[in-house]
Amino acid sequence: MGFRMTETTSGQLRVNLRPEHPTALRLIDVTVEMIDAHGEVAVRVQDVVAAAGVQIPVLYRHFGNREGLIQAAHVRRMQNELASFLEEGRERAGLAQNRDEFLRTFDQVLDVLFGPERADARFKRLNVVGSGYGRPEMEAVLVELQQEASGRLGELLKPAQDQGWIPATLAIPTFIAWLTGLAMSQTLIDLVDDAELTQGWIAMSKKTAMAILSDTI
Amino acid sequence: MGFRMTETTSGQLRVNLRPEHPTALRLIDVTVEMIDAHGEVAVRVQDVVAAAGVQIPVLYRHFGNREGLIQAAHVRRMQNELASFLEEGRERAGLAQNRDEFLRTFDQVLDVLFGPERADARFKRLNVVGSGYGRPEMEAVLVELQQEASGRLGELLKPAQDQGWIPATLAIPTFIAWLTGLAMSQTLIDLVDDAELTQGWIAMSKKTAMAILSDTI
Known part of the structure; x- marks a missing residue:
């Protein structure tokens, strides 16, 4: 490969995975582009x-x-990936005036979450989380980021729960984790590329998510 | 790295990904062990x-x-991973004599599927599927394997549908894909390692899966 790797393995890595130095950020940007385009192996x-x-x-x-x-x-x-997802949520949060409007808005959020435009984002997220296998330090950072994002997404739902539009007993962070994990797993469906399977999967996912949220399960 | 890589990238790979030659199989076995132990980067x-x-x-x-x-x-x-999962399903299939028994058996299958003993299997599966990013030929094979396994798992549920224990309108392959994808996404929960989150997630997943299967949603 021309470049001599040190003896450190991922398990012994002592690297700041969230550097702030402009040069480090530039190197990361370039690498992200390469991974996004052709996968880790292409770097x-x-x-x-x-x-x-x-x-x-x-x-x-x-x-x-x-x-x-x-x-x-x-x-x-x-x-x-988490930032783009949070943005989607923020755009729609706080628009509803009553429970029906809230549930309708959430239904629309699910259409975006499970929509074809997000297929690449889903696959990227699956790739990132899956690539933490055998890389404990990185996985710890990923989990931390995921928890932070879930917390922020949860805050967007909190007002609806305070209004009584969502069951008071619903653990919002758990629901967010459940829902975003489900969306990540949709990659398996996206890759099969079968319209009937895709429609059936989305219907199943929306029905279960809305049932949890509207307390009909 | 000592070993000189050819110019082929993953995108141009012309390799039999399911070879049968004993030497190729031995090389694969060794590599699987290394990836399972420390991830792809350790190979x-x-x-x-x-x-x-x-x-x-x-x-x-x-x-x-x-x-x-x-x-x-x-x-x-x-x-x-798919073989071990199929085996779990086969062991329990055909034991039920009536709808209640069937639903109780399926509930037990879910306990295994979402249980702590399968955490490593879940992470491996996530790692495998996620590593298909940027590797279209491999991903195509993975999707094919997934579809085959879903078909076989679906066959295990078919008799229950024929008996009327499962809604006739339920698309079994879609349900299997939904459920196995959900289980794969549990890795995000496993990694957080929070008992309350884990219990809540499992309860949510079991409740929705059983609602689909028993037609109460």
Whole structure:
């Protein structure tokens, strides 16, 4: 590969996976683009430093090795995905004036969440979370990000619960985790690319989610 | 890395991802063990050939490069995971004499599916499916395997539908895909490692799955 990797494995990695240095951020941006386009395997250290306009030792100083860079890039991909999802939620939050409006709005949120436009975002998220296998430090950061995002999404639902539009007994963070996990798993359906299966899966997912939310289950 | 990779990328890979040659199978077994233990990044070609007792050119002949080997290993991991899951289902299929017994049996299957003993299997499956990002040929094989397994799992439920214990309108393959995807997404919950969240998530998943199956939604 031209670039000599250090002896550290992912298990012994001591790298800041959320760096703030502008050069580190530039290297991450380039790597995220490469992973998003062709997967982790397509990331070549020489290409990354060339695209970021730095020398290899600079990358080495920030990330230890290719593995450290890739982990930091996955963390950024998770952040990107969660941010775009939070934005969707925020846009629609607080618009409802009563329970019916709230449930209708949530139904629309589910259409977006399970919609074809989000297929790539779903696959990216599955790729990021799945790539934490064998990388405990990175997975810990991913879980932390996921928990943060769930908390913020939960806050968007809290007013509806305070109004009595959502069952008081519903643990919102659990519901959010359940729902976003379900959406991630939709990748398996997206990849089969069968219209009947897709429609049936979405109907099943919407029906169960709305039943939990409207307390009819 | 010592081993010179060819110019082929995952996108241009021309490798049999389900080989039958005993040497290829040995190389795959060794690689599966390494990925299962420490993730894809831990796979070193030198270690694989050493453990399999062959020379590097042999590996090269069967898989083209490290990437081809890894993809074949992921396919095998998917096969292993699906086989173990099918076995669980088969053990319990056909035991019920009436609808109540059937629903009780299915409830027990869900306890196993969402149980702590399957946490590693869930993470492996998530890792395998997620690693198909940017690897279209491999992903196509994974989807095919998934569809085959869903079909076989569906056959186990067919007699119950014929007996009228499951709604006649329920598309069993869709339900199986929904349920196994949901179980895969549980990894996000497993990793948070919070007893209350875990219990709440399992209760939500069981309640919705049983509602679909018993037509109370």
